[in-house]
Amino acid sequence: MKVGIIGAGAVGAACAKAMLLRGSCHELVLLDKDERRARGGAADLSHGAVLCPATRIEAGGYDDLGDAAVVVVTAGINERAGKAIDRGDRQGRLRLLPPNAEVYRAVVPEIARAAPRAPILVVTDPPDPLADLARRLTATNPILSTGTFLDTFRFRFQLARRLACHASSVEALVLGEHGTSQVYVWSSARIGGVPVLELAAAAGRDEASFRREVEEAVKFANIDIIEGTGASQHGIGIVTARIVEAMLRDEGLVAPIGVRHERFGATLSLPSVIGRGGVKQVLDPALSPDEAAALEASAKAIRDALASLDPN
Secondary structure: EEEEEOOOOOOHHHHHHHHHHHHOEEEEEEEEOOOOHHHHHHHHHHHHHHHHHOOEEEOOOOOOOOOEEEEEEEOOOOOOOOOOOOOOOOOOOHHHHHHHHHHHHHHHHHHHHHOHHHHHHHHEOOOHHHHHHHHHHOOOOEEEEOOOHHHHHHHHHHHHHHHOHHHHHOOEEEEEEEOOEEOOEEEEEEEOHHHHHHHHHHHOHHHHHHHHHHHHHOOOOOHHHHHHHOOOHHHHHHHHHHHHHHHOOOOOEEEEEEEEOOOOOOOEEEEEEEEOOOEEEEEEOOHHHHHHHHHHHHHHHHHHHHHOOOOO
């Protein structure tokens, strides 16, 4: 199966590398407005591909996407270039919407022309309103975003490191926007069936400070990474590869990714069953009243950001 990746910068290259190492697909096509960058990235990965599951990697154009099973879009400016790395800025990644909307207005119609049935996976920040915009730009392609899947792993990681276990043993979700309004579902967060807040209390931690500490570590993880390395890329690359695999293999993987919810009037993340063609079912998790209200507020933040775009 073929996967197209639009945008061969840091995130696009990380997605391609993760798919190569994991053997996610049989063929990868890299596209970029800078053709030399796409060719260079494809060549670089190809030179190590002999040690990986068999995958053909090439640079190409939109016409090469005709038989693509999934098209991943990472094109656009990142947080550093878009000045979205201020911890005090409530807009966060939503600040990148206007410039990246212009990128999507150019890219999505080309995908729809070349591969009108291929699911489009939106990775570019901010992925949720960009997914809604992409849906307006194609009448035929299923649209989904990486949503809060990465945030969920960051939440589990921060809980695990404070409660002395491995992150894979933590059951916890982040829902809503991939951004500053994301919702941490503390009410169902557990380790071995025990609520994490009970474990934190048993370890002598004050609940309010524990929650605040964890949430800030998750919310600003991208900024911490960017300050250290210049780009937040590897985590999202691995998460993107996993979503692509779930679609190509028709797995039925349940993960919080972004799909359109008419109840909220926006694309946002709820636990979703991922299979061939995109999301097959959305689950409605039990939330506390505060969490439900926070999810409504998160949806409003996405709607407001999208409404602020120039309709032309």
